[in-house]
Amino acid sequence: MFGSFERLVALRYLRSRRKEGFISVIAWFSLLGIGLGVATLIIVMSVMNGFRTELLTRILGLNGHATVHGSSAPMTGYDQLAVRIGEIPGVLSVTPQLQGQVMAMVNGAATGALVRGLRAPDLMARRVIPENIIAGSLENFAGGPSIVVGSRLAAQVGARVGDKITLISPASTPTAFGSVPRMRAFTIVALFNVGMFEYDNSFIYMPLDQAQLFFKSGDAVNAIEIMVGHPDQVDEIRNPLALVVGDGRYAVDWKQKNSSFFNALQVERNVMFLILTLIILVAAFNIISSMMMMVNDKRSSIAIMRTMGASQGMITRIFFMSGASVGVIGTVFGSLLGLVFCWNIESIRQTLQNFTGAELFSAEIYFLSTLPAEVDPIEVALVIAMALFLSFAASIYPSWRASRTDPVEALRHG
Numbered sequence: 001m002f003g004s005f006e007r008l009v010a011l012r013y014l015r016s017r018r019k020e021g022f023i024s025v026i027a028w029f030s031l032l033g034i035g036l037g038v039a040t041l042i043i044v045m046s047v048m049n050g051f052r053t054e055l056l057t058r059i060l061g062l063n064g065h066a067t068v069h070g071s072s073a074p075m076t077g078y079d080q081l082a083v084r085i086g087e088i089p090g091v092l093s094v095t096p097q098l099q100g101q102v103m104a105m106v107n108g109a110a111t112g113a114l115v116r117g118l119r120a121p122d123l124m125a126r127r128v129i130p131e132n133i134i135a136g137s138l139e140n141f142a143g144g145p146s147i148v149v150g151s152r153l154a155a156q157v158g159a160r161v162g163d164k165i166t167l168i169s170p171a172s173t174p175t176a177f178g179s180v181p182r183m184r185a186f187t188i189v190a191l192f193n194v195g196m197f198e199y200d201n202s203f204i205y206m207p208l209d210q211a212q213l214f215f216k217s218g219d220a221v222n223a224i225e226i227m228v229g230h231p232d233q234v235d236e237i238r239n240p241l242a243l244v245v246g247d248g249r250y251a252v253d254w255k256q257k258n259s260s261f262f263n264a265l266q267v268e269r270n271v272m273f274l275i276l277t278l279i280i281l282v283a284a285f286n287i288i289s290s291m292m293m294m295v296n297d298k299r300s301s302i303a304i305m306r307t308m309g310a311s312q313g314m315i316t317r318i319f320f321m322s323g324a325s326v327g328v329i330g331t332v333f334g335s336l337l338g339l340v341f342c343w344n345i346e347s348i349r350q351t352l353q354n355f356t357g358a359e360l361f362s363a364e365i366y367f368l369s370t371l372p373a374e375v376d377p378i379e380v381a382l383v384i385a386m387a388l389f390l391s392f393a394a395s396i397y398p399s400w401r402a403s404r405t406d407p408v409e410a411l412r413h414g
Contacts, residue, residue, distance in 0.1 A: 031326045031330040034283040038330070039333075043373070045273065054196075057128075059258065065228045066252065067224065070222055070248065085244055090237050095122040101169075102204070113153055113204050115205075117207065129194070137189065140189045146188075148192060151192065151200050152197065161191060162188065165185070166183055166185050168182070168183040235255075291319060294322065312404070313403070320399040323391070335380065345371055
């Protein structure tokens with residue numbers, strides 16, 4: 001498509017000579033702008049993807065894809081109901097639970113917490129907990145008044161594995177001297193850290209029978225969590241589940257509970273994509289300006305080539321190749337920079353944090369303890385294609401103007 005003569009002239013025009021230094025500087029800024037725009041777009045999209053994936057994995061890993069609640073009172077006969085729910089096509093596991101708010105206290109230090117009572121096999125089946133135990137073991141979870149506590153919650157009250165922690169329920173117990181808060185001491189057998197601040201800072205897991213004794217619920221639970229093969233499959237079980245739970249109970253899936261949160265993430269992601277695309281667009285306009293200046297500067301050279309037999313098509317291809325080269329080089333540079341940054345983003349964050357002494361990614365604000373990045377090959381390809389398209393489009397008009405240069409007029413005024 002492009003001859004060796006055209007490539008040679010195009011590359012020669014991109015080289016800076018003293019009198020063309022300003023034009024070359026604009027071209028270099030265009031290249032840098034496209035590269036930074038592509039890199040920033042890849043990094044931001046990857047971080048947003050990582051946020052969504054990590055939050056979805058942790059939220060659903062601990063909360064299940066759907067939950068059945070009693071409308072007014074705890075649910076009895078929950079094992080029979082769990083069996084019927086498990087028969088619905090697509091349901092992988094069903095976990096009866098008893099949940100309740102408590103105050104956790106150790107040596108005068110206290111904090112609020114959420115207790116989840118469930119059977120030991122059900123806790124072991126939630127891989128996100130067994131895979132993130134940082135101290136202790138789950139072997140003694142089913143033995144007596146034992147609990148598993150989030151690492152940040154334990155740090156707040158200064159508790160370690162083996163310590164006794166007193167849990168105080170907001171529900172009171174009537175006595176001859178009046179109502180007193182319900183409280184009991186439990187032994188910490190393990191600490192977990194799933195990497196999500198909200199859960200590590202507030203969750204306590206307790207054997208189901210111990211939770212029923214502590215909350216005095218009898219043989220009843222107030223939640224039945226359901227896991228399916230893939231989070232999006234909750235749409236398929238929604239109607240069958242509503243028929244199985246019947247009256248007096250209701251089911252809520254993760255999309256209904258977290259729809260506003262994930263919708264906000266999607267909107268923010270789309271807006272960031274549009275805003276950062278403007279960087280590439282501005283760089284493309286820089287290509288147009290630098291190419292137009294080059295065309296005006298090379299009018300005499302264009303006239304000489306035309307008088308030597310160069311066609312309008314050859315002139316068009318020479319200047320198109322000059323402008324497109326800036327876009328291609330900038331896109332390749334930006335893609336490599338963005339991918340390398342994404343693959344090492346947590347190491348880069350730690351290095352900058354150690355160098356500056358400032359906390360660049362607070363778990364209390366961003367929910368996650370590490371900065372996630374998930375590179376989507378399709379999105380990267382889309383960003384590269386968009387950058388190349390804008391670069392090529394920006395080179396068309398200056399190339400056409402160059403080909404329309406009148407040799408006689410150019411030599412007369414040259």
